[in-house]
Amino acid sequence: MKIVIPDLGDFADVDVIEVLVNVGDDVEIEQALLTLETDKATMDIPSPAAGKVDSLTVAVGDKVSSGTVIGELTGADDNAASAQPDPSAATDSTPATASIPTEVGSAAEHDYDVVVLGSGPGGYSAAFRAADLGLKTALVERHERLGGVCLNVGCIPSKALLHAAKVIEDAAAMADHGIRFGTPDIDAPQLRNWKQSVVNRLTGGLAGMAKQRKVDVIHGTGAFRDAYTLDVALSGGGSQAVSFAHCIVAAGSESVRLPGAPDDPRIVSSTGALELAPLPESLLVVGGGIIGLEMACVYDALGVPVTIVELSKALMPGADPDLVRPLAKRLGKRYKAIHLGVRVTAMASADDGVRVTFDGDKAPDPTVFGRVLVAVGRSPNGNRINADAAGLHVDERGFIPVDNRMRTNVAHIFAIGDIVGQPMLAHKATHEGHVAAEVIAGHKSVFDARVIPSVAYTDPEVAWVGVTEAQAKEQGLDIDVGKFPWAASGRSLANGRDEGVTKLIFDRQSHRLLGAGIVGTSAGDLISELALAIEMGADARDIALTIHPHPTLGETVGLAAEVYEGTVTDLYVPRKRAS
Numbered sequence: 001m002k003i004v005i006p007d008l009g010d011f012a013d014v015d016v017i018e019v020l021v022n023v024g025d026d027v028e029i030e031q032a033l034l035t036l037e038t039d040k041a042t043m044d045i046p047s048p049a050a051g052k053v054d055s056l057t058v059a060v061g062d063k064v065s066s067g068t069v070i071g072e073l074t075g076a077d078d079n080a081a082s083a084q085p086d087p088s089a090a091t092d093s094t095p096a097t098a099s100i101p102t103e104v105g106s107a108a109e110h111d112y113d114v115v116v117l118g119s120g121p122g123g124y125s126a127a128f129r130a131a132d133l134g135l136k137t138a139l140v141e142r143h144e145r146l147g148g149v150c151l152n153v154g155c156i157p158s159k160a161l162l163h164a165a166k167v168i169e170d171a172a173a174m175a176d177h178g179i180r181f182g183t184p185d186i187d188a189p190q191l192r193n194w195k196q197s198v199v200n201r202l203t204g205g206l207a208g209m210a211k212q213r214k215v216d217v218i219h220g221t222g223a224f225r226d227a228y229t230l231d232v233a234l235s236g237g238g239s240q241a242v243s244f245a246h247c248i249v250a251a252g253s254e255s256v257r258l259p260g261a262p263d264d265p266r267i268v269s270s271t272g273a274l275e276l277a278p279l280p281e282s283l284l285v286v287g288g289g290i291i292g293l294e295m296a297c298v299y300d301a302l303g304v305p306v307t308i309v310e311l312s313k314a315l316m317p318g319a320d321p322d323l324v325r326p327l328a329k330r331l332g333k334r335y336k337a338i339h340l341g342v343r344v345t346a347m348a349s350a351d352d353g354v355r356v357t358f359d360g361d362k363a364p365d366p367t368v369f370g371r372v373l374v375a376v377g378r379s380p381n382g383n384r385i386n387a388d389a390a391g392l393h394v395d396e397r398g399f400i401p402v403d404n405r406m407r408t409n410v411a412h413i414f415a416i417g418d419i420v421g422q423p424m425l426a427h428k429a430t431h432e433g434h435v436a437a438e439v440i441a442g443h444k445s446v447f448d449a450r451v452i453p454s455v456a457y458t459d460p461e462v463a464w465v466g467v468t469e470a471q472a473k474e475q476g477l478d479i480d481v482g483k484f485p486w487a488a489s490g491r492s493l494a495n496g497r498d499e500g501v502t503k504l505i506f507d508r509q510s511h512r513l514l515g516a517g518i519v520g521t522s523a524g525d526l527i528s529e530l531a532l533a534i535e536m537g538a539d540a541r542d543i544a545l546t547i548h549p550h551p552t553l554g555e556t557v558g559l560a561a562e563v564y565e566g567t568v569t570d571l572y573v574p575r576k577r578a579s
Helices: 078-083 121-132 148-153 155-177 188-212 290-301 321-334 426-440 469-474 490-495 523-535 540-544 555-565
Strands: 002-004 014-019 032-037 042-046 051-056 069-074 112-117 137-141 216-226 229-234 239-249 253-255 283-286 306-310 337-340 342-350 353-360 367-369 371-374 378-380 413-415 454-456 461-466 479-485 501-507 513-520
Touching (some): 121 137, 121 239, 121 426, 148 188, 155 290, 239 426, 283 367, 290 306, 290 371, 290 454, 321 461, 321 513, 353 371, 413 426, 454 523, 469 479, 469 513, 479 555, 513 555
Parallel strands (some): 112 137, 239 413, 306 337
Antiparallel strands (some): 014 032, 032 042, 051 069, 229 239, 253 378, 353 367, 454 461, 461 513
16 A cells, blocks of 8 residues: 555645655554644654555655655555545644644544643643643543642642741841740641641632633543543542543653551651641651652640651762752751662551661661651653543553653653653653643644753752762763852851852853753742753853842852953952953
């Protein structure tokens, strides 16, 4: 069978931007063979039948029109071609058949143009963007409220509690400066209610925006029946089949459990730790990464003795050691114990708590804790959505591979967020959701972020973006560093928190910014300027000559660039180069 470009409407000489198969490949009917791009849309050309690709006569950069022969199939059913849908190119006002939907036929055959599975930051952003682009959209969410893990039991409630912890710590610190508030009276139920009110306000706002955009919200747990249908086990009972022309999988991830741990309510994930019910007599945090350290800061501020055990030799693996050092120094003075290079080998329920056994060179003796927070990472939910029924590829770890347009191996199914791979961050998922919706709507959109910032909302905060100093050395990059200590920052001294550092990493030859790290108050807010600087290709002089307001913490960014340039006057630094 000859493979022929179907009717492209008014378009001719359309660019081939991707060839998705090779000669000798076995293909299924409607499997995408190549991707075309016009000035208004992208589209995939599907196989007219199942068979083996015997020849291909096109390559990336070629131009094709309706009727162009692009190859041949062997072992194909000649009658199968009649089932091939018309992949007419979409315009901006007719997105239903744009991009990948060339293989799905008329949108009238489906309940929705787009169904989004999961309503976390990536999922609701994808659904809302799709609706804004004129696509009939549904959003499937297993929680009672929209927002997924992040808004309901993750990012938002944890930050509310971290704010409460900071207020406690700031009030206590003022005692050394002549203002004494006394010991705080912790009403854990009222604090929990306030935290939940923050969550309710945000999730309620999402529900309102979904209604305004006419996005249908279906509460339940979804799984694929086939490549064009989700079966949703409704939260209120029963089930509902939802068919779609396109699906965006935003099903997220879940906390990893320690194997062999007993089923004990005193052993919790971050979700359970956020409940604060009741405050325990002691807390063991298993895992010294971002999630574990954030919750440790909350419990410590609330007066709970905290112990941390981390398998690696340092807290917060992945961040440069000099950024973590001020945090580790502060926590070492406050926490009951921090055990590095130590693993948990067993946990057992006891009347007075959870008895934990450790292993390592400096492992402590078995100890009983009132509560154990397991924060050793998150696992993607790729194996929980019956992906095989849709022909969707899921790797051995549960991730769904995608291209830079967020497309999976099934042309009309997209995936975003935690489920597509690291970093598992809400702000990454949001941008991916926009890309997926725009590609479905026929826009020329790709996920092309040069850098993605990371933030630990500990006290002090730690934030970094781009290459770390350790990564630069591993990659053999020729770098130089400009570092400004906050002990020389007027605003930091006025805040009573001078332990911070701002570090900028530059290419030694071009002086372009490659990476940055900040430890200190509000580091997470400050890092955005440096993410933008990297995206814009800024060099040291661009940053140093940008006038930052004084006195601010953001001023340390410009001063760190001045340190690198050799022009700083707020420190004495031996001059490196002529300026």
